[in-house]
Amino acid sequence: MTDLEFMDRAEKLLLAVERCCDRINETSDADVDSQRSGGMLTLTFPDRSQIVVNLQKPLHEVWMAARSGGYHYRFDGDAWQDSKGAGEFFACLSRDASRQSGLPLEFAA
Template identity: 60%
Template sequence: MTDLDYLDHAEAALKAIETACDCINDETDADVDSQRTGGMITLSFANRSQIIVNLQKPLQEIWLAARAGGFHYKLVDGMWRDTKDGSELFAGLSLYASEQAGQPLVFAAPS
C-alpha cells in the first residue's frame, strides 16, 4: 500500500470516529468529547477517562490507547485489524468506549 492510500483510509477512519461521537452525543446522554489534533483524536468521558486514537504513518497503522490497554491496527482487506488477534478497530473502539462510558456506544467503520 502506498503512503497516500494509507492516509486516505486512515483519515476516513478518523472522520468516522468523529462522526460517531457527534451521533452518540445527539442520541444518548453519554457526553463523549472528541478533540482532534492532526492525526490524533482524544475521546474524553464524563468519568475523566480517555481513549486516544492516533495515526502511525511510518508503520501504516492506527494505534488505540484505552483503559483496557494499547492496540495496533493495520489495514487488511479493507478493514483495520489488530496486529495481534485480528479483531476489528471499530468493534474494539465500541467495546472500550462502552466500558469507559458505562453504557453501550457504537462506532462503525466508514462505508
C-alpha cells in the same frame, strides 16, 4: 499500500469516529468529547478517562490506547485489524468506549 493510500484510509477512519461521537452525543445521554489534533483523536468520557487514536504513518498503522491497553491496527484490504488478533478497530473501540462510559456505545465505519 502507499503512504497516500494509508493516509486516505486512516483519515476516513478518524472522520468516522468523529461522526459517531456526534451521533452518540445527539441520540443518547453519553457525553463523549472528541478533540482532534492532526493525526491524533482524543475521546474523553465524563469520568475523565480517555481513549486516544493516533496515526502512525511510517508503520501504516492506527494505534488506540484505552484503559484496557494499547492496540495497533493495520488495514487488511477490508477492515482495520489488530496486529495481535484482538479484533477489528470499530468493534474494539465500541467495546472500550462502552466500558469507559458505562453506556452501550456503537462505533462503525
